[in-house]
Amino acid sequence: MSIASVGQTIWVLGIVAWYFIRRPYERRAKRVEIVSNRRSRSETIGLSAALLGLGIIPGFYVVTGIPEAADYPARAWAVAVGAIVFAAAMWVFRKTHKELGRNWSITLEIRDRHELISGGPYALVRHPMYTSFMLMGVGQAFLLANWIMGLAGLVGFAILFFLRVDEEERMMLETFGPQYRAYMEKTKRIIPYLY
Template sequence: MSHSTGLPALAVLATGFVVFAALVLAARLKRRDEEGARRDGRSLLGIMVQGIAFAVCGSGPIAMALDPLGFPSLALAAATALLLVGAIGLFVWARRTMGRNWSVVARLRQDHALVTAGPFAHVRHPIYVAIALLLLATAIALGHVPRLVMALPLYALGTWLRIRVEEGLLLAAFGDAYRDYARRVKRFVPGLF
C-alpha cells in the first residue's frame, strides 16, 4: 500500500540520507580500533534486523502524484525535513558526547567511560532514537506510512537485540554505576520508557 508523495520530499529524504551516511562514515573513519577493546559481534544481528525494517519502509511502489509546488507536497517535504534535522542533530550531539566510546558494533575500550552527559542525561540510547526518526522520515517521504505497521516492530526488535548486548557490556564494566544510571534514565523517551 502506498500513498502519494512528491519530488520535494524525495529530494529532502535523499539529501538527509547522504548527510547522515556521511556523518556515520566520518565518525567511523575517525575512530581507530585499539588493542584490548572488547568487541561483541552479536550486535550485528540487531543491525541487520534494523536494516530489514528500513527495507520494508523503502520497498514498494512510490506514487509520485503530488504537484511539486502544491501545499501537500511541500508540507510532506517539510515534515520529512523536520524529522531528518531531528535525527541528524540528535546523532551528532550523541556522537560528540560519546567521543572515542562510539562505535557501530558494540564494544568496550580499555579506557571506556560511562557517558551520562548531553543527550545521555535524558535517554540512554539517543542514537537509536535518531535512527527511528530516520525510519519515520523514510516512510513519510516515500508515501509508505502504512508499512510502519511492519517496519516499527522490526526496528524495535533489532534495537532490542543491540541494546541487550550493549547494556550487558556496560553492566559488566561499570556495575552499580550503570545500574544507578539505568534506574534514573529511561532508554528512549524521558519519563516513559
C-alpha cells in the same frame, strides 16, 4: 517537481548527511583498541535489518519506484513533518557521536579506557543513537509516500532495538557496575521521560 519527489529528495539528503556524520567516527574508532566485544548473530541480524529498512530498501524504491502499487498521494504537510523529524534525527545522531567520541563503536564493544557517557543527549536517555534511528524511521514514514517503504525504517529500527538493547545494557552493567545502575535509574531508554 512533485511533492513525492521532494520527499524522496529530502530522504536522500538525510541519508547523505547520516553518512558524512558517521564516517569520521568510523575512521577514528579503528585506531582505538577494543578490550571486549559482544558481537553475535542477533546483533548482525539487527544491524542488517536497520541498514535494509533505513537505507537499502527505501533507496531501491527512490531509484526504481518499485513497488508502485503501495504508493499513496504525497501531501506537503507530511513532507514538511518528515523533513523536520529527519533533521531532528540527524541532530541527535551527530550530538550522540560527538558526545561518545573515542568510545563510539558500531558493534557492542568496550574500548580501551572506555568511559560511561552521561552528558549531552545521554543526560536524557541511555541510548540516544537508537532514538536517532527511531526518528529516522518516523521521518522516512512521512517522506516516502509508499506504505511499504515508508514503514520499512521503523521495522528495521525495531528489529535492531529489540535484538540488541538488552545485551548492550548487560555489557554496560558488567563494565561499569553500580555506576551504570545509578545512571539507569535516572534515565529512560530512548524516549525522554517515557521509555
